[in-house]
Amino acid sequence: MPQSLFLTYISEFMITRRYAKRTIETYIYWIKKYILFHNKKHPSELGNQEVEYFLTYLSSHSNVAPGTQAIALNALVFLYKEIIQAPLSLNLDFNKSSRQAKLPTVLIPEEVTALLNAVTAQYSLMTKLMYGSGLRLMETLRMRIQDIDFDYLCLLVWQSKSNKNRRVTLAKELVEPLKQQLTVCKQFYELDIKNKDYQGVWLPHALAKKYPTAAKEFGWHYLFPSSRLSRDPHANNVTRRHHIDERSLQRAVKRAAKRAGIHKSVSCHTLRHSFATHLLQRGCDIRTVQEQLGHVDIRTTQIYTHVIQAGANGVRSPLSDL
Structure with a gap:
């Protein structure tokens, strides 16, 4: 329509x-x-x-x-x-939704292992980053090459949800796979930079204005580039290479969960939920977990404490004593 x-x-x-x-x-x-x-x-x-x-x-x-x-x-x-240029009242009177948020779906470590082993090679590194660093789906796909800090084993996440910037941990096991991915990125970059129509990678308007040559610098390009060039509707349809489409990664995780025989409702965000829960189970301080996840409010992070409690609200079932 x-x-x-x-x-x-x-x-x-x-x-x-x-x-x-x-x-x-x-x-x-x-x-x-x-x-x-x-x-x-x-x-x-x-x-x-x-x-x-x-x-x-x-x-x-x-x-x-x-x-x-x-x-x-x-x-x-x-x-x-x-x-319309007629701003609404600051005191709107309406029934606010009181629907309870669902508890997050969390995988046990054995299920995470099975899922990661079942993911196809193309999406393996992305899923390991989502679990290993607690990244959101779009934070993973929007990661730039220069956002990787191998020296301090961390990743830089810029302007994520609530416009927060943060550093997250990087598993040392992913250093070599990331360096291999950079080789792939370099091949795309060298191919693109020879294309006279190529206008570089997309940058936020303020950055593009401040650093006019940055769009064609290698470090600003996406860590997970699309396999094809595309037109940017935000900039007069100039030719760029965007990151891969999020739907392809979402489908890959769904298929992997099915192949691994996991009967829970699994999505990309499940890996982030599992990251937070497993950190808390290992004794990590909840404030540290909050910083890793980039939550503004500690109450958002506290939902994971409900997941790791024994039973409902920590209550032991009497059936266990029979």
Whole structure:
């Protein structure tokens, strides 16, 4: 179904202001939902009350998670501030979602071993980094060559969730595989740099402006480059080499879990959950785990303490004493 002219305008507005592709897609999704909820009325004809009705509906009828409702609110705040130019009230009155967050799925060490052994060679290093360093999916794929610090065995993660920067541990077992991956990156780089149409790797706008030659420097290129060149819609369709598509890695992990005979619901994020839980089981301080994961709030990290407790809330079943 073709996108309306209004939604197309919003997309182009966000592209010219350098919003991330994922943010654009998410905001367009919720703005479209909002318009359809109000029988395709133009948002300029709607306001605070209609936004409150929509957000209350998401909580009361769709039973969305608090984080999902917050994303929908952010999209509508953007819509009215930047597009309609009639900012919403700071005191919106709507039913806030109270749905409990699910406990994370965690693999035991034997399951992690089986999963990593079942992953195809192309995705092996990526999955080992997600488990070995507690990286999110997109943090792994957006890793740049210069973000690896072999001397101090760490990785630098820039502008991740909540715009936080952090250092995470790097398993010494991954040093050689990473150096082999750098050889692959160098081959792509030498091929690309000879291409007269190649405009270098994508950089955030501020960096591209501050360092105009950085886009063609080897260190700024992605650690896991795509196998093909592509056009960058954010920069007049110039030729670049992006990182691999996240869906291919997600599918690879799902297939590996099936081959390994793991019957839990496994995703890329499961490896991050397992990393945190296994650190705590080994006696690592929860503040250290919080720093490794890049959590703003310690309460987010504390969810892993529930996973490692013996039974529910540490209660021993009476059946165990029979």
